Amino acid sequence: MKAGIVTIGDEILLGQIIDTNAVWLSKELANLGLDVSFILTVPDTKEDIERSIDMAFTQAEIVIMTGGLGPTKDDVTKKTIADYYKIPLEFDDILFQKISKYFDFRQIPVTELHENQCLMPKKCTQLENNMGTAPGMLFKNDKGWLISLPGVPYEMEWIFKNSFLPLLRSSYPQLGNIYFRTIRTAGMGETSIADKINDIAEEIPEGISLAYLPSLGHVKLRLTSKNNISQIPVVNDYVDKISARLGNLVYGYDDISLEETLKRDFVSKGLSLSTAESCTGGNLAHHLTSIAGSSSFFMGGLVTYSYQLKNQLLKVKNETLVEYGAVSENTVLEMLEGLLDSLKTDVGIAISGIAGPGGGTPTKPVGTIWLAWGNRNIQKTKKLQLTKDRLKNIQYTTNYAMNSLRLFLTELELD
């Protein structure tokens, strides 16, 4: 069964607020096994709302509309829907008593605006709202169900779960659950991964879809099965097959982040970590400490932006800096050595590069970044050649660094 979401509000169209209601609703509907066939945002005018209803029922049988149910004059949804279905509004005494009680309790005087809220379409199912004064409305028509909910997120969510879902489930008991798994990878681009698993992807049976979700240095692969519980083991089989092919490109599954994976691996091996950052300027340390419990393996880091601090804190030799430059394999290796000497952690990582947009030279263009990581016995190095975009370079390098540390621990295991 197909569902659609219509959100009403000029703030969304002006880019002033994020449409979190659509995100929340689409997740809920997808988890019910409904196909969300569109999300549409329109201005809060009569014409736009009418047009959106016309369009919505060409694509969906369950249409959820949010916004425009409050008492202020820019909220026109209720009147528009009632007119659209030619249902008169009438004063609802029970609702008025409820609203009056609500405001009395809060010692707020009931005004004409509140009384307007009690004008309700005669033929609609009111959806109780325990979080505010405007109830939701369900209009059944020959094309499907139109559900109008307030735009305030916690009111909308409460009505959806408590007043709407029970009605939906009792009318459509066959509604099932969607099943999806995510394989998280780092270290290879979307295209190369697609190439690598092409033959497996080709044989994935009807009803299961595979999607690639790339970000800087990461690619997530998502396998989804809709409305067919018997396919759950098949999805899991393909997760295993693809994972086996991708080997140690895979760092985790479903909701686990690379940061979480690193924490788990360091903690399970009882190893400690420290960082020495130049061009990433603390972003790696920030990522490592963005998750709860990071103090269980991350001891700290140095952000040595200047030559002088590389020399003073990390004992990088002046000759090295002069002969090879701050962005060189020699420098990052000395940074790593100095870091392990000073902070005395089991594992360390050092980064130095030209994040840009300025500062490049013919032999070391903007985006040249050196990394060194390892322990007392084994050190690895890598030169990255990235873009001219400062923030992208910083984030890509941070992701690359975390993945290098992950692989380093894996390799330690093999020894």
Next chain:
Amino acid sequence: MKAGIVTIGDEILLGQIIDTNAVWLSKELANLGLDVSFILTVPDTKEDIERSIDMAFTQAEIVIMTGGLGPTKDDVTKKTIADYYKIPLEFDDILFQKISKYFDFRQIPVTELHENQCLMPKKCTQLENNMGTAPGMLFKNDKGWLISLPGVPYEMEWIFKNSFLPLLRSSYPQLGNIYFRTIRTAGMGETSIADKINDIAEEIPEGISLAYLPSLGHVKLRLTSKNNISQIPVVNDYVDKISARLGNLVYGYDDISLEETLKRDFVSKGLSLSTAESCTGGNLAHHLTSIAGSSSFFMGGLVTYSYQLKNQLLKVKNETLVEYGAVSENTVLEMLEGLLDSLKTDVGIAISGIAGPGGGTPTKPVGTIWLAWGNRNIQKTKKLQLTKDRLKNIQYTTNYAMNSLRLFLTELELD
């Protein structure tokens, strides 16, 4: 002129990712003075994309479509649009050379999938993409312009600004009659600011709107005049009036960030800065180094997550850590002293707190954060009492720290 946004992607309809592209684009289009009349999200199938084009041009003349331009088989946008306009695809040699060069540089082999990317619609204007391999496309038709952009945010944003906007502006020179100014403040909440300038806000004439855009520790005030050039001096007058009232809450105007303001102030005074972070874990250093040229004042920082490093690197006394705890005024003052001793910068800042979600105690609940900042002669301290949300606490504290440093430099001036 009306614009519309179509975003393509199952991940959005499944509620798995937030449609940040639509937010970014609607803001950009609104700033150009275009009316965004809808945002529509559809699945990545041929039928849905075709239908979205049909619908889009009933409501808008400029339609921006994002997503579905990558090389993997779930990306169908290019083929669908070409079919829709009955334009054949042909192999683009120049693009192939560009893509080959891009991958050669990164030592990645060029595959068949990359070659598919070089099949481009014959009659369309390619929009250069300096951030990736898939160019944007502009299709002019009798109903308006259809612009197809990749879904990867930084690629989409780059193409929009650098390749599309110049074309749009040259074809529609009347665009951009919107005039707006932004006053950027830090250190007071939205409601208190609104209270403070209420009388000024009341007298702002018709045609100019005032909006409050709050974020963590910051509030931006935006004054907008649409399509009325004669109001420009009036907008500027109100910017001055409001700024005079708000005093040193104002840190900048329009696009200048707090990071940029700090750099400007430190550089103009010839002062250097270093940081000692515990609970913010490098996020402050990351923000300071997120802008080009930060090495002109920021020397470096220490992320001292463990007790041991606070003691070793910053010479915080063990007695202090034991008696007052790592999250205390005494500890941050000693951290600051140790920082200035070791890194020898003119100004420093030290932060220690409980970011959460765990680690709180009855006397120091989660969200307790101490800061100390200053120079050799003057030190200031502040205790923040924040939330249970780790990332929110880290970001709020980072913003608070930057604003404290800004105010510190202002006060130095007054001495």
